[in-house]
Amino acid sequence: MSDKAQNILIKIQNLHKSFPLSRSLTDFVLRRPSKAVKAVDGISLDIFENETLALVGESGCGKSSFARTIINLYKPDSGDIIFKGNNLASLDKANLKTAKRECQMIFQDPYSSLNPRMSIGDMLHEELLYHHICSKKEAQTKINELLDMVNLNKDTAERFPSEFSGGQRQRIGIARALAVNPKFLIADEAVSALDISIQAQILHLLQSLQRSHGLTILFISHDLRVVHYIADRVAVMYLGKIIELGTTDQVYTSPLHPYTKILLDSLPSVDPRKKSSVPAIEGNLPSPIDIPPGCRFSTRCPNAKPHCFNDEPGFYKVNDDHSCACHEYIA
Amino acid sequence: MNTAKDTILKVDNLKLQFSSNGQTLNALNGISFSIRRGETFGFVGESGCGKSTTSRAILRLLADNAKITDGTIYYNETDLLKLSEKDLRKIRGKEIGMIFQDPMTALNPVLTIRKQIFEQLRDTKLSSKEKEIVAIEIMNKVGIPLPEKRLNEYIFQYSGGMRQRAMIAITLAGNPKLLIADEPTTALDVTIQDQIIKLLNHVKEDFGVSILLITHDLGVVGRMCDRVAVMYAGYIVEMADTYTLFSAPRHPYTKGLMDALPKLPQEQTRNEEMKPIPGALPSLSDLPQGCPFVSRCQLHQTLCQDQLPTMQEISPGHFARCHYFHKLEGCTGLINCTKG
Numbered sequence: 203m204s205d206k207a208q209n210i211l212i213k214i215q216n217l218h219k220s221f222p223l224s225r226s227l228t229d230f231v232l233r234r235p236s237k238a239v240k241a242v243d244g245i246s247l248d249i250f251e252n253e254t255l256a257l258v259g260e261s262g263c264g265k266s267s268f269a270r271t272i273i274n275l276y277k278p279d280s281g282d283i284i285f286k287g288n289n290l291a292s293l294d295k296a297n298l299k300t301a302k303r304e305c306q307m308i309f310q311d312p313y314s315s316l317n318p319r320m321s322i323g324d325m326l327h328e329e330l331l332y333h334h335i336c337s338k339k340e341a342q343t344k345i346n347e348l349l350d351m352v353n354l355n356k357d358t359a360e361r362f363p364s365e366f367s368g369g370q371r372q373r374i375g376i377a378r379a380l381a382v383n384p385k386f387l388i389a390d391e392a393v394s395a396l397d398i399s400i401q402a403q404i405l406h407l408l409q410s411l412q413r414s415h416g417l418t419i420l421f422i423s424h425d426l427r428v429v430h431y432i433a434d435r436v437a438v439m440y441l442g443k444i445i446e447l448g449t450t451d452q453v454y455t456s457p458l459h460p461y462t463k464i465l466l467d468s469l470p471s472v473d474p475r476k477k478s479s480v481p482a483i484e485g486n487l488p489s490p491i492d493i494p495p496g497c498r499f500s501t502r503c504p505n506a507k508p509h510c511f512n513d514e515p516g517f518y519k520v521n522d523d524h525s526c527a528c529h530e531y532i533a
Numbered sequence: 534m535n536t537a538k539d540t541i542l543k544v545d546n547l548k549l550q551f552s553s554n555g556q557t558l559n560a561l562n563g564i565s566f567s568i569r570r571g572e573t574f575g576f577v578g579e580s581g582c583g584k585s586t587t588s589r590a591i592l593r594l595l596a597d598n599a600k601i602t603d604g605t606i607y608y609n610e611t612d613l614l615k616l617s618e619k620d621l622r623k624i625r626g627k628e629i630g631m632i633f634q635d636p637m638t639a640l641n642p643v644l645t646i647r648k649q650i651f652e653q654l655r656d657t658k659l660s661s662k663e664k665e666i667v668a669i670e671i672m673n674k675v676g677i678p679l680p681e682k683r684l685n686e687y688i689f690q691y692s693g694g695m696r697q698r699a700m701i702a703i704t705l706a707g708n709p710k711l712l713i714a715d716e717p718t719t720a721l722d723v724t725i726q727d728q729i730i731k732l733l734n735h736v737k738e739d740f741g742v743s744i745l746l747i748t749h750d751l752g753v754v755g756r757m758c759d760r761v762a763v764m765y766a767g768y769i770v771e772m773a774d775t776y777t778l779f780s781a782p783r784h785p786y787t788k789g790l791m792d793a794l795p796k797l798p799q800e801q802t803r804n805e806e807m808k809p810i811p812g813a814l815p816s817l818s819d820l821p822q823g824c825p826f827v828s829r830c831q832l833h834q835t836l837c838q839d840q841l842p843t844m845q846e847i848s849p850g851h852f853a854r855c856h857y858f859h860k861l862e863g864c865t866g867l868i869n870c871t872k873g
Contacts (some may be wrong), residue, residue: 260722261693367813368580397579397749402793402809424722431795431807454798468727469797470752474775486692486725 211386211418212249212272217242217281219271223491239490241267242278243442246517249386254412254419256433256450258426258465260487264442265422269388272420273305274298285386303333306379310391312371316363322349322374323359326381333382348377352407369400376407380415390422405432426469430454435523438462441490441498444517448524458526461499497529505530541711541743542591543567547604549583549590551817558817560586562767562825564604565844568711573737573744575758575775577751577790581814582764584747588713591745592625608711626653630709630742634716636696640688646672646699647684653706668706674739675702675732694725698732705740712736715747730756751794755779760850763787766815766825769844773851783853783861785830786810824856832857 219242229236241264249255257265270276272283274290283290290301309315317325326345330336336344349358352373363371372392379387389408393401405428412419423429429436429450436453438446438461446459457463488494494501500510510529518531549561561583568574576584589595591606591613606613608624616624633639641649650668651661659667665684672680675698683691691699697717704712714733718726734757737744746757754761755775762772763786771784782788789810796807812829821827824837834857842856855861 260724369813398751398790399579399793399810400813402795402807403811405795405807406809426723427795427797430797451798465723468723470726470730470750470756471797472751472755472779472794472800474755474758474779486694487722 209251210248211251211285213282213284214245214247214249214272215282215284217245217268217271217283218279219267219276220279221267237491240442240493241490242271243490243493245281245442245444247437247444247447249418249420250435251418252412252416253434254421254432256421256423256429256436257439258423258429258436259439261424262487262490263439264490265439266390268439268442269307269390269420269422273302273307273386273388275307303382304384305386305388306382306384307388307390308372308375308379308392310394312368312375313363315375316371316378318363321360321362326359326378329378329381335382344381348381351380351411352377367400368396369403372396372404373407376404376411380411383415384417386418386420388420388422391424392421393428394423394425401428408432426466438465441488441493443498443527445499445527446525447517448526452524458520458524458531459499459528460503460505464504497527499528539570540567541570541609542745543605543607544587544591545605545607547587547590547606548602549586549595550600550602551596552598552600556818559820560599560767560817561590562820564764564767564769566762566769566772568743568745570743571737571741572759573734573746573757575746575748575754575761576764577748577754577761578764579749579814581766581817583767584764585715587764588631588715588745588747591713592629592631593621594625594631626704626707626709627656628709629711629713630704630707631713631715632697632700632704632717634719636688636691636700640696640700640703642688645685645687646703649703650684650706653703671702671706675699675705675736676728677702693721694728697721697725697729701729701732701736705736708740710742711745712742713745713747716749717746718753719748719750726753733757751779751790763790766820767817768825768854769852770826770855771853772844777848777851781862783847783851783858784826784855785832785861786826787853788861789829824854832860 220238220240222236222238225236245268259265267276271278278291281291285301288297288301293301323345326348327341330341330344331338345359346356349356354370354373366374393404396404409432411417421432433450436448436450437444438459440461446453446462453462454466457466488501496511496513497515500506503510515527515529517525517527519525520531545565547561547564551558551560564587576587578584590601601614608628613621613624647668650671651664654664654667668684669680672684677683677695677698688696688699717733718729721729730753733744736742748754758775760774761778762769763784765786771778771782771787778787782791792808793810810829815821815825815828823839824842827833827837830837836856842854844852844854846852847858
């Protein structure tokens with residue numbers, strides 16, 4: 203899969219997004235500055251056409267915020283998002299609507315992301331007409347095509363979200379996302395809520411649709427098994443920054459960053475003969491409100507040196523396509 | 534095979550139904566298993582297969598529309614199903630403790646952790662000074678730093694992993710002999726999950742408890758369990774020690790689960806594609822007459838549609854509920870099968 207033409211679909215440069223916290227009265231009286239959750243803290247990333255790029259990290263590291271900022275569901279504070287020659291960060295409303303149509307999203311919980319009072323057919327119908335994908339006459343044929351594409355029966359169109367199982371709802375979510383012929387699909391924990399046997403069905407479906415529709419997928423997941431299966435490249439996030447980026451093989455077989463190593467080691471192996479091999483990582487993810495100075499992983503890093511607590515590492519290229527934010531890899 | 538002495542819990546032919554909207558759901562259809570002293574016994578299966586229902590039935594923590602229609606549950610020599618509510622309360626929390634997936638909903642949000650530990654020590658006749666010492670010791674054992682300070686805090690002041698530790702501490706304060714852990718690590722990140730798995734393995738040795746672990750994660754099973762039962766649609770379809778189950782499953786559903794699990798590079802002993810199990814779970818209100826897995830099974834034949842297979846012992850301690858188990862051979866590719 204790696205020998206695909208490496209055309210850049212989306213170029214993200216130094217993206218920032220923070221969510222200000224409300225200031226309490228005491229903070230106000232004591233003149234403390236207002237604080238903010240730094241969800242995306244300076245990310246630069248190129249996403250190539252037709253690739254599946256996985257974004258992994260612990261909960262609260264900013265994976266979902268980053269994805270939502272890319273497609274302007276959150277307005278970025280600063281930075282550029284170049285998609286097909288346009289900068290999404292500074293596009294006017296009308297053009298943004300067209301651009302957003304090409305970027306679609308599927309969610310973890312397909313039940314809360316589907317309107318419970320709308321039949322599946324009505325929902326798709328509305329979407330097709332709103333985005334002028336086809337005429338009213340053609341809509342029914344198009345809906346049948348879409349449902350067929352995700353392996354659902356035609357009678358699905360008359361039924362409501364509550365009548366479906368989790369796997370079927372996720373198929374509906376995918377049909378809805380693909381109704382507008384997007385180029386870029388964000389799958390935010392799209393298989394995390396599904397059982398193993400159903401999860402594999404949905405992964406297969408996503409793969410075949412990627413091939414048939416020429417999709418680029420940003421696959422957000424905390425499940426390292428699923429990521430290994432589906433991704434071409436993997437970006438590891440920690441507290442609002444990408445700390446390692448490489449092809450799936452590179453990241454899984456020769457991880458560079460100590461955090462990535464720990465993450466992979468803490469994945470329970472099914473082999474009962476392999477009892478715990480590595481010492482557990484100490485402590486929890488620090489708060490994204492007070493990001494530690496220096497390297498943000500220094501508070502939990504087993505090999506932290508004195509300068510790690512003061513100097514923030516850059517993002518060093520270690521070899522082809524494999525980069526890492528750790529002082530150990532300064533060229 | 535086991536004498537009653539080394540069996541702590543023995544469940545025999547447990548059947549349970551839920552009634553909902555005039556429908557009868559057959560949630561458990563004759564569950565039999567036993568847990569030995571000092572072992573971790575796992576229940577795996579997908580959502581709706583009855584693993585949580587089984588664990589709740591043991592302590593009769595069931596909704597009003599649930600009815601146990603048959604079977605026995607022996608804890609040591611006591612049949613829990615015959616106990617009065619009053620006598621059962623002496624077992625709950627004291628003999629058999631339970632930890633849940635979400636400490637925020639399982640623990641009391643308006644009581645400090647100290648109060649909740651003290652509540653467990655209510656019947657011990659310890660003075661409050663002694664209770665304080667016991668509480669601090671337990672907090673230390675489960676790895677909560679600064680226990681003197683953190684005892685005064687409420688559950689919302691703890692982080693995710695610490696909440697799970699606090700719940701384990703409160704449960705252990707009741708000094709249970711059997712710990713039922715229902716998806717204890719499912720809501721946690723892998724790094725924190727790793728800490729809790731190690732803690733539970735350690736607690737088992739340290740406090741001499743047996744653990745009934747309920748999980749959908751085959752990796753957690755591998756790290757914690759001595760023996761495992763795989764559930765499907767209210768039946769136990771396969772039961773074996775963990776190594777045997779992972780290296781040579783003899784039920785097509787177990788094999789299917791393992792084939793559907795995306796493999797890590799170090800687990801790919803052979804170059805096998807991930808294969809989904811086609812179809813979906815049968816409805817519990819309308820289970821097939823024969824084998825519950827028949828509609829999704831690759832091996833099925835006419836016999837499977839007509840007749841429910843029985844649990845057969847394939848090798849000592851390895852049971853499977855399949856007419857054609859002998860057709861499943863070879864390893865799963867999940868772990869290297871060469872015995873060693």
